[in-house]
Amino acid sequence: MEISLNNVGRRFNKEWIFKNINYIFKQGEKYAILGPNGSGKSTLLSVLLGNLTPSEGEITYTDPDEIRVENIYQSISFAAPYLDLVEEFTLQETIDFHFQFKAYADGLNASSVLSLLGLEKSQDKALKHFSSGMKQRTKLALACCANTSVLILDEPTSNLDTQGIDWYLALIEKFATNKMIIVGSNQAHEYDFCKHQLSITDYK
Numbered sequence: 001m002e003i004s005l006n007n008v009g010r011r012f013n014k015e016w017i018f019k020n021i022n023y024i025f026k027q028g029e030k031y032a033i034l035g036p037n038g039s040g041k042s043t044l045l046s047v048l049l050g051n052l053t054p055s056e057g058e059i060t061y062t063d064p065d066e067i068r069v070e071n072i073y074q075s076i077s078f079a080a081p082y083l084d085l086v087e088e089f090t091l092q093e094t095i096d097f098h099f100q101f102k103a104y105a106d107g108l109n110a111s112s113v114l115s116l117l118g119l120e121k122s123q124d125k126a127l128k129h130f131s132s133g134m135k136q137r138t139k140l141a142l143a144c145c146a147n148t149s150v151l152i153l154d155e156p157t158s159n160l161d162t163q164g165i166d167w168y169l170a171l172i173e174k175f176a177t178n179k180m181i182i183v184g185s186n187q188a189h190e191y192d193f194c195k196h197q198l199s200i201t202d203y204k
């Protein structure tokens with residue numbers, strides 16, 4: 001997959017959040033999108049995900065032929081603290097539901113995702129009874145264990161304790177090798193592994 005941004009800008013009402021982004025995201029490479037609170041990291045991730053249209057410019061997805069933006073969700077996995085899970089589902093139901101829409105990464109199945117999460121004892125518990133850290137782990141595991149070529153993570157370690165942060169980094173190491181990863185962050189421990197860095201403030 002290659003994601004190509006040609007002069008991309010986004011505004012809300014009259015306020016430009018970013019402008020004139022010309023950039024190519026390449027398969028297998030790791031990118032951090034950096035900037036202070038409110039600078040536009042999540043907005044750019046939403047544009048890359050196809051959830052928001054650019055206000056100007058063009059974004060194209062190629063793998064190897066061009067993919068229409070309405071189909072791009074099939075190639076991208078996404079996790080963010082503001083992403084809602086179905087609170088009434090148990091963990092087991094959440095995993096089964098998610099993988100009806102996306103294939104498991106090679107060699108994985110529902111029980112290996114559960115053991116990777118380390119939450120086997122909570123498999124029949126409804127997500128509404130999960131702590132915020134348990135929910136964040138669940139979102140990261142669902143995203144990382146899917147067989148998609150692109151992984152987009154917004155503030156991946158929010159709500160995670162030190163042990164959770166180590167768990168996240170191990171998860172990335174295990175599943176990241178061939179994926180394009182884009183991390184929106186302002187905490188170095190979340191994106192230290194990213195070779196490329198884009199600062200939103202360069203596009204104001």
Ligand SMILES: Nc1ncnc2c1ncn2[C@@H]1O[C@H](COP(=O)(O)OP(=O)(O)OP(=O)(O)O)[C@@H](O)[C@H]1O
Pocket residue numbers: 012017035036037038039040041042043044186
């Ligand atoms: N739907 C919207 N309508 C109007 N303004 C919006 C909307 N979504 C975001 N914004 C504004 O766009 C700007 C960038 O917000 P965004 O959430 O992308 O920043 P961020 O860098 O991800 O912030 P944080 O680090 O706090 O998560 C902010 O000023 C925000 O108020």
